[in-house]
Amino acid sequence: MRKPEVRNFPAIMRDTGGWRYELARQGVDDLAAFMEPGLAALLAVSARGHSPAPAATALWHEFVSARTALLALIPPLGIKRRP
Numbered sequence: 001m002r003k004p005e006v007r008n009f010p011a012i013m014r015d016t017g018g019w020r021y022e023l024a025r026q027g028v029d030d031l032a033a034f035m036e037p038g039l040a041a042l043l044a045v046s047a048r049g050h051s052p053a054p055a056a057t058a059l060w061h062e063f064v065s066a067r068t069a070l071l072a073l074i075p076p077l078g079i080k081r082r083p
Contacts, residue, residue, distance in 0.1 A: 005074055006067075012074055020073045027070045035063060 005012070013024040038059040042052040 005071055009071065009074070016075055020075060024070060024073050027066065027073070031063070031066045031070070034066075035059070038062075 009024075013021050038055075042056050042059065045052040045055060
């Protein structure tokens with residue numbers, strides 16, 4: 001089960017707007033830019049009969065780091081969101 005801040009991240013960023021929204025939008029684009037080719041590479045390695053585990057672990061760590069950075073954009077309680 002996903003945490004509420006992960007599940008609601010798109011709506012929170014949309015409602016927040018401004019620089020936080022722009023950074024979130026760019027961060028999600030960046031995340032897709034490295035995950036898509038990374039997953040394709042893992043599939044290619046696996047198709048050749050090699051273990052993708054070391055590379056998969058590295059990709060997972062990159063994903064977790066990027067996700068953590070994105071979630072840090074959620075404004076603290078008390079910061080007004082745009083109307």
